[in-house]
Amino acid sequence: MEKIIVIGNGMVGYKFCEKLRAKAGKNQFEITVFGEEPHPAYDRVHLSEYFTNPSVASLEMAPRSWYEENDINLISGEMIIAIDRANKTITSHKGTTLSYDKLILATGSSAFVPPIKGVEKQGVFVYRTIEDLDAIIEYSKKTKKAAVLGGGLLGLEAAKAMIDLKQETHVVEFAPRLMPRQLDNAGSDALLSKMEELGIRLHLNKNTRNISGDGKITAMEFADDSILDVEMLVISAGIKPRDELATACGLAVGQRGGIVVNDLLQTDDTDIYAIGECALHKNFIYGLVAPGYEMADVVVNQLIGSNDKTFKSYDMSTKLKLIGVDVASFGNALCENETHKPIVFEDNYKGIYKRINISEDGKRLLGGILVGEAEAYNMLLQITLNGMALPPNPEDLILGSRGGEETKMELPDSAQICSCENVTKGDICQAIVDNGFEDVAQVKACTKAGTGCGACNPIVKDIFNEQLAKMGKVVKNVICEHFDYSRQELLDIIKIKKVKDFDQLLDEHGKGDGCETCRPLAASLLASTWNEMILEKGKDAIQDTNDKYLANIQKGGSYSVVPRIPGGEITPDKLIVIGEVAKEYDLYTKITGGQRIDLFGAQIHQLPDIWEKLINAGFESGHAYGKSLRTVKSCVGSTWCRYGLHDSVSFSIEVEERYRGLRSPHKLKSAVSGCRRECAEAQSKDFGIIATEIGWNLYVCGNGGSNPQHAVLLAGDVDSATCLKYIDRFLMFYIKTAEPLNRTATWLNKLDGGIDYLIDVVVNDSLGIAADLEREMQFMVDTYKCEWKEVVNNPELRKKFTHFVNTEIPDPTMKFEDMRGQKKPVEWGA
Ligand SMILES: Cc1cc2nc3c(=O)[nH]c(=O)nc-3n(C[C@H](O)[C@H](O)[C@H](O)COP(=O)(O)OP(=O)(O)OC[C@H]3O[C@@H](n4cnc5c(N)ncnc54)[C@H](O)[C@@H]3O)c2cc1C
Ligand code: SF4
Secondary structure (H helix, E strand, O other), X not given: OEEEEEEOOOHHHHHHHHHHHHHOOOOOEEEEEEEOOOOOOEOHHHHHHHHOOOOHHHHEOOOHHHHHHOOEEEEEOOOEEEEEOOOOEEEEOOOOEEEOOEEEEOOOEEEOOOOOEOOOOEOEEEOOOHHHHHHHHHHHOOOOEEEEEOOOHHHHHHHHHHHHOOOEEEEEOOOOOOOOOOOOHHHHHHHHHHXXXXXXXXXXXOOEEEEEOOOEXXXXXXXXOOEEEOOEEEEOOOEEEOOHHHHHOOOOEOOOOOEEEOOOOEOOOOOEEEOHHHEEEOXXXXXXXHHHHHHHHHHHHHHOOOOOOOOOOOOOOEEEEEOOEEEEEEEOOOOOOOOEEEEEEEEOXXXXXEEEEEEOOOOOEEEEEEXXXXXXXHHHHHHHHOOOOOOOOOOHHHHOOOOOOOOOOOOOOOOEEEOOOOEEHHHHHHHHHHHOOOOHHHHHHHHOOOOOOOOOHHHHHHHHXXXXXXXXXXXXXXXXXXXOOOHHHHHHHHHHOOOOOHHHHHHHHOOOOOOOOHHHHHHHHHHHHHOOOOXXXXXXXXXXXXXXXXXXXOHHHOXXXXXXXXXXXXXXXXXXXXXXXXXXXXXXXXXXOOOOEEEEEEOHHHHHHHHHHHHHOOOOEOOOOOOEEEEEEEOOHHHOOOOOOOOHHHHHHHHHHHHOOOEOOOOEEEEEEOOOOOOOOHHHOOEEEEXXXXXXXXXXXXXXXXXXXXXXXXXXXXXXXXXXXXXXXXXXXXHHHOOOOOOHHHHHHHOOOHHHHHHHHHOOOOOOOHHHXXXXXXXXXXXXXXHHHHHHHOHHHHHXXXXXXXXXXXXXXXXXXXXXXXXXXXXXXX
């Protein structure tokens, strides 16, 4: 049997063993692994979880028994101190000498400690191993003020740990910005303001000259002569590849460290490979786990005799949550040396910054940065990696489609979905087809997708759902990895357990921190159950972008103001107020298809003042931003029209005022026509009403937009009260059973039994739930409040719309030009 020795039982050393055992026969190799640390390999990526759950076992990549079961000789707590290349042996500090046929160096890195005077003092730590964390936890029991040296990825993670340890926390960074390798200045500013909000004090441009104190650290002294008093310091200033063994046995190492390897991961001794953070490939050390796993795969392939795979430069895109703040950087994020056209969206108030870099010809996405909101990350990464053609309005990729529908692009099978485990879309789909999986957890266990850093989990679930749909399968559609429930089940939990906010829901019925899928969904369910103000503390952070500002974001980054004009009826006085407000704030005005007036081009801090003026004039929120009722359009009806059978305007106003503000899985549109000539186009709406000689015909589940669908008759010749009763039941039934972002038309198309079943439930009360549905709707009607009125009259809520910087200064990133006497945003590429 060929003898394989692995030096280093870290994440990559472990992954190498796992892959070799999985791909090779049990009798092909004798595997021995040496680890200097006392524990079996553990998940360093999630090391910080040790602060909240100090259990080594829960971090282990696999228990010791796994090594035994797989005939792998794991020798922990033993450091290899010499390699004898001539005799092909290694020797440990305990004097163990073993021979090898192939040697794998997976010695990783240690924390880089800059040569600062006083760095050896008591109270100065690094942040790399479980033992480091134990020492930090112990020392912090005596301290109250700590600093982290280094404002990069790991430094900020260490800062979060310091907060958890109840320290007054400072971050000291040499560069003028945070995460200098991933973020530009504006991205760093957004992150910085978020960090400061959380109580972390940041010191940029600081060159630490000395660590002072008598035996133990009491202060940091900087080159600009300033001083920061601290009792503890955690150094997180980068990594230093562990190449000392390689150097000692004469293998080539880089000038700044790292064992030199070729595309096969061979060192200059073809029997010795180096993988993971100790390997220097094309002059680059990869400080992330995914490239290390890929290196392990390349070496395993060679050992089993399949030489077709080589290691290519690796994408360094990352998405992570730093202290609850999403930060992502992908592709060529900074584009410092590449000509490009950036599209930037910046919101200083919420600490959101998004930038995408478009190629000069406008055809490809080169990379980008997301801070504060990163749900678009997976799709943007795939577009970048696969060179996919951009949509006509590339800004929609970071602003969301202005039409409210999802902007989804079909990924090719070759798209790499999980970079930690190198799993493609094709691999995921094939695993589902081959094994008949009906649960996303089975797919993850089989393909390993999403089991590394976890950033790809949302897209894995989307692919899973799409594939099942293609196969015509119906599955329990759990929301995401944070809730093992369908939307319907979660709604029942909220009602029965009287859950009022997301944190309670997550603590009592979910797991983890929540994500971009479950947060807005829960926000919608909470709103459509309790009808409470969505911007109150505990509810504000989970809303969709548009809901957060009670306004729709528009091209160029400004917001629109849309007051409700029920039935499209408006007095001259109210028209004058709209005109005055538009003039005062220089807003573009346009009459919409829903018979109201949109005002475009407002900045966030202007919104409360604009709304105050409108509310004083008798307007209220039009909910154009929400997944809720938009408008009830009407024709002029019997009051003016010669053909009119009934007063369609009055009825449309009654309908609109009844369902205004009602939160639902998607937006709702309605219309009332005064006769069958249908001037209000009621049959293209989610619910539409047409006058008949003796009453009204009620149509449901129509849709305009990209997939037009005619509404179908739910009830004919009903009187006004019955019509409203059926609408109550229909809407509540839809709200309770539809998947998120399914319009009524899509919902009906999926409903078993279709319109006949719906008629049975709504008109014939076949499920015996009609009274409940009506009661619940009446509760929503009785508890309705105009959200904008609440904001205008509540100083605390109002503050949320004030930029904490540059309050009165127009946002310089918003540029407008003139068109037909009004303003319009400057095109992104101009
Ligand atoms: C706090 C923290 C957070 C991180 N977060 C992320 C993240 O979000 N995403 C990401 O991709 N990466 C992250 N990383 C980086 C990631 O953990 C590393 O890229 C990964 O652990 C590298 O694996 P490795 O096996 O090459 O090295 P290591 O994990 O360092 O393992 C090497 C092992 O070899 C042992 N060893 C060294 N020399 C010898 C010897 N002579 N004899 C015996 N044993 C030896 C070492 O003791 C060590 O146990 C994070 C790292 C830290 C510290
Ligand atoms: S739908 Fe009938 S009532 Fe309404 S405007 Fe048209 S013709 Fe007149």
